[in-house]
Amino acid sequence: MIDPLFILEAVVNGILLGGVLALLALGLNLIFGVIDIIWIAYVDLVMLCMYAMYFMVTVYHWPIVLAGVGSLVLGAVLGLLVHILIISPILSSPPINQLLATGGLLFFIQSFATLLWSTDHRSVRVNLPVLEVGGIFISFPRLISFALALLAMIGLYLFLTRTFVGTAIRAVSQDRDATALMGANPLRLYLVTSAVGGAMAGIAGALLIIQYAVHPYFGSAFGPLTFMICVLGGLGSMFGAFVAAFIMSQVISVGGVLISTEMGYVVAFVIFIVLMFVRPGGIFAKRT
Amino acid sequence: MSWGRLLGGLVIAFLAVEPFLPLGRMREYLVHVIVQIFIWSFIGGAWSLMGRFGLVSLGHGAFLGVGAYATCLLWNFFGMTPWIGGLVAVLLTVALAVVIGYPCSRFQVVGHYFGLVTLAVSEVIRLLIIAERDWTGGSLGVSLKPAPSDSSIWALQFADKRVFYYIAMALWLAGLWVWVRVDRSMASRAMEAIGEDETAAASVGIHVTRFKLGITMLSAALTAMGGVMLVQYLAYANPDTMSGIGVSLRIVFAVVLGGMYSLLGSSVGTALTIALSEFLRIYFGIKLIGIAETIYGLVLILCIIFLPSGIYGSIREALRRRSSGTAPA
């Protein structure tokens, strides 16, 4: 039978993985909760930031922390661009057009990346030790990613609850007209939301590049997973996405150890479908 | 209007005899491209049966993949004729459609939410295919085992592609017929009502779940048939071209660009997108890998933003405006 220590290691790794997945899911959910549009190309933005990190660190030799900040800024800028160029024109279009616009963006970004950087896998080598705690091995980069992801999420929480703009963003997702009556411009709030969502993609990119290699189709691996986490947690529910991320990451991690890596994903997806039967609105459904 | 009829007549005439026209090497190439247009238009039409009523599926790749792989593997491993294998594939696909469709129909899973759920399903299928690489060939795909004889109806394999040409045309025409039948049926009225306001529809006795599920099953079955046709023609199946988000999006794009609500919308859209990608492929060759797709993606985005009712729909609107002169009061 499988060494229980392996399983424990898988559980721990699952938690660590869940941190970054939660960050991704929160970013996507934030934008959907406020603007009511799903950025199908969201994880591809993450991919672009990962490439940026790669170039900043390996080619231009920036210190990694500075590169991380750069990635955050790039993410925010990308978020703004997506909103201004693609989302704004189609805000009042039927949902199908909105889905296709961001879907088209996915094609565009993935092929553009292939054009620029070919399909070679690239990674950022970080010279950090592997920790051993009680017989299980934990990758240090993964641990740091987890910690930073948590910090980012706490930062997001504080932003949304303590600041005026953050509260306004939550308000505009509940009642657009009433928010305008408070003196807050809903369209400008959408911009801020897009920038914040993009910034989170930027942070996620920085955290992911030190764990995974990047290639143009990276979004195909993590994208659907992120969508499913959002749906599972209930679209629009930040807390739901957070919880769902860890559930899924556990299934993937432990399933990966017990059966095979791909089957781990398959099992996670199947569980998702089963849960759709049980709670079609997602675990903590808010928006219908 | 008569110009339209003339054009339509010419196109039909051309399509009918193209495989026999003396065009040299072009002829074979055209046959190849047109067969794909026929099949993908058929698949797009199947998708539009759901799409036009508000059930926007981003996961038709799942139905396509199950249809294609089931048929192919049943032939490769059990020698089952694709006529039966295809039937099995269709049944499996319909079963999948019920599994996903039932909770979605019953619990009002619509819009973006429905799109994401279907997207996830298509990814499940894609990953399953890749994971079970021992018998599916994984990411490398699987080739259809050649039939004992060159051309065989039983194996649905033909050395002469022209046979496929006419089969595909028949399939395409059959798809149009189904579209018209659905459009004219009571189901169409019911689905429109459901699309507008589910609760209201239910309150007047329309059995919402049954209709949504029915349309989903029909759409899935037809898509699976398209998958069977594809794998028989190409003699090859690959998880990335026949399942997953990529192919699902392409199908939707073609139909929306062509115009979801008209009979020929799917065909026009598919013809245009395939023509575009072929043109880009030939023009750029192997020079800059990825540029063809990049332009393709860019064109799609621009079309969605600036031509919201699709190319076909926009042309129709423009023609209508011109023929009616001044704008109506």
Next chain:
Amino acid sequence: MLQVEGITAGYGAFTALWDVSLRVETGEAVAVVGPNGAGKTTLMRVISGLLPSRTGRLVFEGADLSGQKAYDVVAHGIAHVPEGRRIFPALTVGENLKMGAFLPSARSHYRESLERVFTLFPILAERQGQRAGSLSGGEQQMLAVGRALMSKPKVILLDEPSMGLAPVMVLRLFDLIRRVREEGYTILVVEQNVRQVLKIVDRAYLLEVGRVKMEGRASELAEQDFVRKAYVGA
């Protein structure tokens, strides 16, 4: 202070207001009454900027506000308490009030305004941390008014504040409006409850099918006649 001149406005092909004019002087309390569908809410939405007008002008303290968006109009000092309250249900009472002070000019006086609102409506202080959606109708109305006060407005538009409230709450509500009035705010209130509202305002306009049919001092207007007209629309 506030001057509405010749406003024509509507929704799509439908015109709800025809050449409507009214004025509100500083420190006054003015009511707009009329039967259902008269266009009262449309009028409020035009004044606060939620709905554009097709013709006419909106002048506030000498400045022409015509065509400005809602979030700019508020900055000039017009606070709109919308029909149905429209508080933010998933935010807490405290957060709703915080949103009221979103304007930069209001933010600097946030603490002070909050104190004032809590003094006026002690129950809001009690329920600070509670989800606004779980409040009763009357409490939500208080919250909506309090929220409007947070923006340090010069004039407050109240749209059908008594709608959906139990009779006991309605009395309390009008008492509340009177107290707000006493704090020095200028008020424009739209109401179906004619009898009650005439007790607390200086002047009133009767709006019927999108036009101003009558105007006068609340004390002068023969209640019987006016009330009958407003309810029956004779």
